[in-house]
Amino acid sequence: MIVVNAWIIHKFLHTEKEQLDLVRFRRAVCVPYLKLGKADIRIGRKSRDTIPSTRLDDVRYDGKDHVIAKRENQRRCQKKSCSGKPRIYCKKCNITLCLECFAPYHKQ
Numbered sequence: 001m002i003v004v005n006a007w008i009i010h011k012f013l014h015t016e017k018e019q020l021d022l023v024r025f026r027r028a029v030c031v032p033y034l035k036l037g038k039a040d041i042r043i044g045r046k047s048r049d050t051i052p053s054t055r056l057d058d059v060r061y062d063g064k065d066h067v068i069a070k071r072e073n074q075r076r077c078q079k080k081s082c083s084g085k086p087r088i089y090c091k092k093c094n095i096t097l098c099l100e101c102f103a104p105y106h107k108q
């Protein structure tokens with residue numbers, strides 16, 4: 001739809017000699033657009049994967065203000081290889097951790 005609309009505008013703006021037919025116009029519009037789209041997706045995925053996790057790790061290991069808070073319900077401990085279901089969690093990280101896992105989790 002967008003391509004056809006753009007083509008109508010193109011036809012409106014150009015004389016008959018300068019005009020491309022719809023197929024050629026479509027190709028001229030779509031090819032750079034598709035390349036751009038792919039590049040954008042790649043960049044988007046890269047930033048999603050790297051930036052938030054490093055930021056999270058910075059907070060996790062900064063050693064400041066990680067206080068134990070209590071929830072109403074039990075949740076699964078988020079430390080790897082732990083199957084505990086504590087009610088406590090780190091208020092700063094907002095991550096459920098057992099009392100035993102609390103300190104190791106915050107150490108690199």
Ligand SMILES: [Zn+2]
Nearest residue numbers: 066090092093
């Ligand atoms: Zn924490």
Ligand SMILES: [Zn+2]
Nearest residue numbers: 077082098101
């Ligand atoms: Zn645990």
